[in-house]
Each structure stands twice: as C-alpha cells, then as structure tokens.
C-alpha cells in the first residue's frame with residue numbers, strides 16, 4: 144500500500160461468493176488492517192465464510208452502511224441495481240460517505256444502474272474489474288492469492304474523488320494486483336473480445352456437442368484440445384447470463400468479427416487453400432506466443448500496450464571470468480533485411496540464424512500485418528512466403544516498429560512506393576529520433592510523407608505516388624538512409640544513385656544482389672534501377688558482430704580471459720571494432736574465415752591483452768558506429784587517453800550515446816571529457832556505482848562489461864531494451880563466467 148493511504152477501520156464485502164470471498168481472504172492474509180465484514184443473502188455462505196476465517200464478522204446491509212469505510216460490491220452485475228437501491232438511502236444518512244467499488248465484468252451497465260439510483264456518478268464510487276476468476280464458485284472456493292499478478296482495471300470518471308481512487312488502488316495493490324485505468328466504454332469493448340467472446344464460444348461448443356451426443360459418449364474421447372478450449376464452459380452460468388445481457392452490443396460486435404473470420408477459414412478449408420490456412424495459423428500461432436510473453440514484459444510490448452512499465456535492473460558484480468566458446472545471436476541489420484527482401488520476393492525464402500530480438504520481430508510482425516505469410520521464427524529459422532514487389536496489402540492500423548531506427552527508416556523507403564497509405568510508429572525512444580534524413584530525400588523522389596513535430600515519428604506515408612530516381616549526396620554516413628533510398632529505388636522510374644561521404648555497412652546491396660536484383664557500385668556511389676524483381680532463396684544470418692563486440696572487449700580487459708566467438712559476420716564494413724581494438728593492443732585472431740551466402744564469416748579468438756589509448760581513426764567511425772559504448776569501456780581499461788572525434792551520429796541513436804556513456808563513466812570515477820562530436824576517455828582504475836542506461840540496450844550491455852574490472856558492483860537501470868538486439872545476453876554472460884543478476888521491479 145502506498146504510504147499516503149490509510150487502511151480503513153472497516154472494509155465490507157457485499158456478496159460473499161468466490162470473487163468477494165477471495166478479496167476478503169486476501170486482505171486479511173495480507174494484513175490490510177481493520178475489520179473485514181461479509182454480507183450476503185445466503186446465510187450459509189456467510190456462516191461458511193466465518194468458519195473459514197475469510198471474514199471477521201457477518202453483517203446486514205444496514206450494518207455495512209453504518210460501519211464500513213470501504214465497501215466492495217461483489218454481487219452479480221444485474222443485482223447491483225437492487226443492492227444500490229437499498230444501500231444508497233442508508234449511505235445518505237452518513238456524514239461522510241464511505242468509498243464504494245465493484246468488481247463487475249461489464250461496466251457500462253453498472254454505471255447506468257448507479258446513475259439510475261443516485262442521479263449521477265458519485266465521487267466516492269470507483270468502478271473496477273479484476274481480470275481473474277476461476278471456474279469454481281462460492282466462498283468455499285475463496286483464494287487469497289487469486290488477484291496476485293492479475294490485471295485490475297479501474298474505470299474512474301472525471302469527477303471520481305482522487306482519495307477514493309487512491310484507496311481502491313491501495314486495496315488492489317495489497318492483494319497483489321496490477322492496476323490499469325481506462326474508460327468504461329473501452330473496458331467493455333476490450334472485455335467483449337478478450338473474455339466474453341471466448342466464453343460464449345466455449346459454452347456454445349460444449350452445448351452443441353452435448354446435444355448431438357445425448358449419452359455424452361463423445362466426451363470420453365475428448366482429448367487435450369477439447370479440454371483446453373472448453374475449460375471456461377465450467378464457469379458460473381448466472382454470472383455469464385448477466386454479462387451477456389449487460390454487454391450485449393459489444394459482444395454482438397465481437398461476434399460479427401469472429402463470424403467473418405470463421406467464414407474466411409471455412410472458405411479456405413472448403414477450397415483446400417493451404418496457403419490461406421497457413422497464413423491464418425502462423426499469424427495466430429505467433430500472436431499466441433507473443434501474448435504469452437506479454438506478462439513477462441519487455442519494454443517493446445509494454446509501451447505498445449500502454450502497460451505498467453517495469454524497471455529491469457542489472458546488478459553486475461565486480462570481477463568475473465571470460466572463457467569458453469559461445470555464439471551470439473544473429474545479425475540485426477541482416478535479420479531486418481532478410482524479412483524485408485524475403486517478403487517482397489517472388490517465391491519462398493528460408494532464413495537461418497534470424498535474430499529473435501524485438502527490433503527484427505517488429506519488422507516481421509509489420510509484414511504479417513501487410514498480409515505476408517511468415518512461418519516461424521523457431522530457433523532462428525523463418526520461412527517467408529514472398530508476395531512480390533507489388534503484393535503487400537494495406538495494414539489495418541499503424542505499423543509499430545518498437546525501438547528500431549533501422550526498421551522505421553528502411554520501411555519508409557519501401558512503403559513510399561506502395562499503392563496504399565501507411566503510418567509508422569515506435570516507442571518513446573524511437574519517437575525522438577530524426578526522420579527527416581529519410582523523409583527529405585524520399586520527397587525528392589516524389590514521395591508524400593508527413594512527419595511528426597520536428598521531423599520525428601510518426602511517419603504518415605501516402606500511397607499511390609509515382610517515384611522517380613534521384614542522384615543524392617547523403618549529408619551523413621548512414622547505412623539506414625542509403626538502404627531506404629535503394630529500397631525506394633526499386634519502385635522508382637529510372638536510376639536512383641546514393642553517394643555516401645564514407646563507407647557504411649553494405650548488407651542491403653549484398654542481399655539485393657543475392658535476391659537477383661542488380662545494384663551497382665562505383666566509388667562512393669551505390670545505384671539501382673526501378674522495375675526489377677526479387678527472387679526468394681536461402682539466407683544464413685551470421686552472428687552479429689555488434690553483439691560479439693561486448694565479449695571482444697570483455698575478454699580483452701579481463702586477465703586470464705580466453706574466448707571463441709563462433710560464426711561471426713566480418714563484413715569489411717562492420718569490422719571497425721576489431722580494427723580499433725587491435726590498434727589498442729588487443730589479441731584478436733580470426734579463425735576459419737569463410738563466405739556464407741555472400742557475407743564473410745569467421746570464428747573469433749580473443750584473449751586478454753594490455754590495452755593502450757589511441758586516437759581513433761576517423762575512417763573507422765562509421766564501421767564501428769554501434770560499438771562505441773563498449774569501446775569506451777575498453778578505453779577506460781587502457782593505459783592513457785583514447786580520443787574519438789567525428790562521431791556526432793552517436794548523439795541520435797537510442798540515446799545520446801556520448802552523454803549517456805560519459806555520465807555513467809563519471810559515476811564510476813572514469814575521467815572523461817565530452818565534445819560535441821566525440822569524447823576523450825582516460826584509462827585507469829575505477830569503482831562501482833549506479834548508472835542509467837536510459838533505455839539504450841548498448842549502454843546497458845557496455846556497463847555490464849565494465850564491471851569485470853570495477854572495484855565495486857555496477858547497478859544499471861532501465862535495461863529491458865537489451866531484448867531488442869540481444870535477447871539471451873544474461874545467459875551468455877553467465878556462461879562465460881561474468882556475474883550478472885537481473886532484477887525486475889515495477890517502475
């Protein structure tokens with residue numbers, strides 16, 4: 144309970160069934176304080192509640208109205224009207240009314256009942272609904288843990304009293320619930336879809352089968368599927384009758400949507416349309432997995448669903464070892480591109496080594512939203528049923544790209560050439576990142592794009608535009624901008640030419656070629672002609688050198704370290720981190736160099752070495768752009784000063800990476816000096832401390848590595864986004880001997 148709210152002297156539960164009983168029992172068990180009264184029409188329920196210790200005292204409604212400071216109405220929805228008719232005049236006699244709340248599964252109907260009795264919604268009444276239940280009913284089934292880690296929806300009105308709301312929130316928090324607030328209308332729509340419709344289907348399926356088979360013979364054979372699907376048909380019939388009467392319109396609307404969906408599937412089954420079935424089943428399968436991980440909460444999902452944020456805190460204990468052989472997850476840049484080109488290709492594309500991180504999963508989901516059938520991912524394997532360059536369908540809503548700058552910038556190019564309008568959105572971090580770098584050149588090509596304030600997301604892209612090739616000089620060295628324009632170039636008339644001020648990663652060019660789409664390169668210019676086609680094939684995504692970088696530095700700075708990183712992509716436009724570390728004195732050897740699907744790959748052997756500070760060569764900056772956070776940690780462990788210049792791009796990544804790293808290093812006692820386009824880091828011993836990753840995955844991982852040589856533990860806040868690029872980071876750190884503990888707390 145929050146410290147401001149005083150627990151009431153007397154809490155009353157009116158309606159002592161399973162739901163009300165669980166509230167009473169939970170409050171008593173959690174030490175809510177004061178007396179807990181039970182009130183029910185059925186004297187045997189009350190007697191049982193008393194015998195079981197669920198309540199302290201049985202009470203009439205008159206006693207409740209006189210004594211209670213908090214009243215929970217846990218009666219069926221259609222009985223609320225009747226209870227209020229008796230309760231309201233009794234409460235009117237009190238000087239200050241108690242706080243009243245309810246637990247009904249439909250809210251509009253309850254509000255109507257309140258208004259009918261009281262004339263308007265009183266400020267002391269807070270409507271609520273715990274999303275928890277069980278098939279058993281009656282106080283004997285009361286479970287004090289029923290609400291723990293379950294969602295509790297409150298639907299306060301504009302004039303609900305803040306004190307009343309705070310008390311009801313405190314009660315649910317005491318019971319372990321997780322609170323959400325929304326409007327009455329939204330609640331009823333959401334619940335119609337997520338709860339009422341599935342119950343309706345379960346009741347109906349069991350009833351239909353039971354009627355067909357009077358001796359219920361069929362149920363003897365009913366296996367897991369039937370059992371799982373129909374479990375909820377065992378729920379309380381009276382409660383559910385009330386819910387369907389109470390939420391009639393929203394339920395009918397949900398049922399209409401469902402019938403349309405069933406009709407589509409029926410048609411596919413009738414026509415033997417395997418492709419359509421696969422589409423429906425893979426989308427459903429994915430949605431189901433996604434839903435299951437929702438409660439585990441990554442920030443991607445939390446911000447999309449406007450859920451209570453959690454702070455994932457890393458506690459990296461000082462010291463540790465770095466040894467063994469590991470394979471870090473698949474390359475993020477290539478994973479995004481494999482889905483994009485696979486979806487736009489003709490024929491199937493199978494991908495291995497796909498990064499199952501949130502950024503690339505957001506890209507995958509966006510194509511599903513545009514009608515592309517994608518099987519997997521399962522252990523890095525994905526099969527994409529390409530629809531061709533003109534086969535995408537208009538998505539039903541905005542495409543949500545989470546934390547991913549690459550996603551948003553590459554999508555803007557390929558969507559500028561589609562026949563339909565789209566909107567691209569992202570999380571809080573992505574919503575602050577500059578998008579004019581793609582919107583401006585795309586407009587030169589004839590695209591129509593609106594950005595949010597200051598050239599930030601969301602991006603609204605108008606479809607049906609005729610694009611034409613341009614000759615574009617990029618003002619910054621950005622592979623995302625280059626890739627965006629090359630993708631748009633496939634839809635443009637004539638040739639699109641992009642000149643880069645310094646070489647940047649060339650995965651788009653390589654992969655386009657691999658899909659049979661010609662791209663030419665003369666010096667600093669990459670060019671493409673519109674009107675070609677992509678043909679699907681196989682893609683092997685190597686391990687991501689940007690993820691390997693954390694372990695390259697970890698091993699380099701840790702005495703005795705000896706580590707092999709397997710199957711890492713060593714594309715020359717990505718190996719700045721190796722070049723820079725070697726120049727600092729690192730002991731890094733490439734083993735078994737080979738080419739896999741058009742990309743060079745090697746196992747990387749790295750051992751501890753004494754590092755020394757250097758002036759980082761400017762031509763290496765774009766080739767190591769994502770690796771600087773952890774390179775600064777290498778610098779903190781080197782003899783002398785390491786100087787970085789020409790890296791202003793670091794200021795517009797998931798965080799301002801120059802400032803975020805400088806602040807964290809300073810907190811540990813590492814001397815540094817910040818410049819507009821870089822930083823000086825002075826090597827030397829440093830301590831532990833608290834740092835904020837600012838929700839930036841690479842800052843979080845960099846400070847985890849720093850702990851290997853710190854004299855105290857490093858605590859890092861806001862680390863959920865590590866899952867965007869490196870979902871098994873924690874497991875791999877443990878595997879090599881680092882000492883990372885992950886804690887999750889409600890923010």
Ligand SMILES: O=C(O)C1=C[C@@H](OP(=O)(O)O)[C@@H](O)[C@H](O)C1
Pocket residue numbers: 475476477549620621622623624626648768769792
């Ligand atoms: O094209 C890509 O896949 C990427 C390009 C780089 O961004 P910029 O193009 O902004 O430099 C990099 O920081 C990002 O992580 C991935």
Ligand SMILES: C=C(OP(=O)(O)O)C(=O)O
Pocket residue numbers: 502546547548549550769796797841868
């Ligand atoms: C900058 C990065 O990614 P993005 O731009 O795709 O968000 C990164 O992964 O470091």
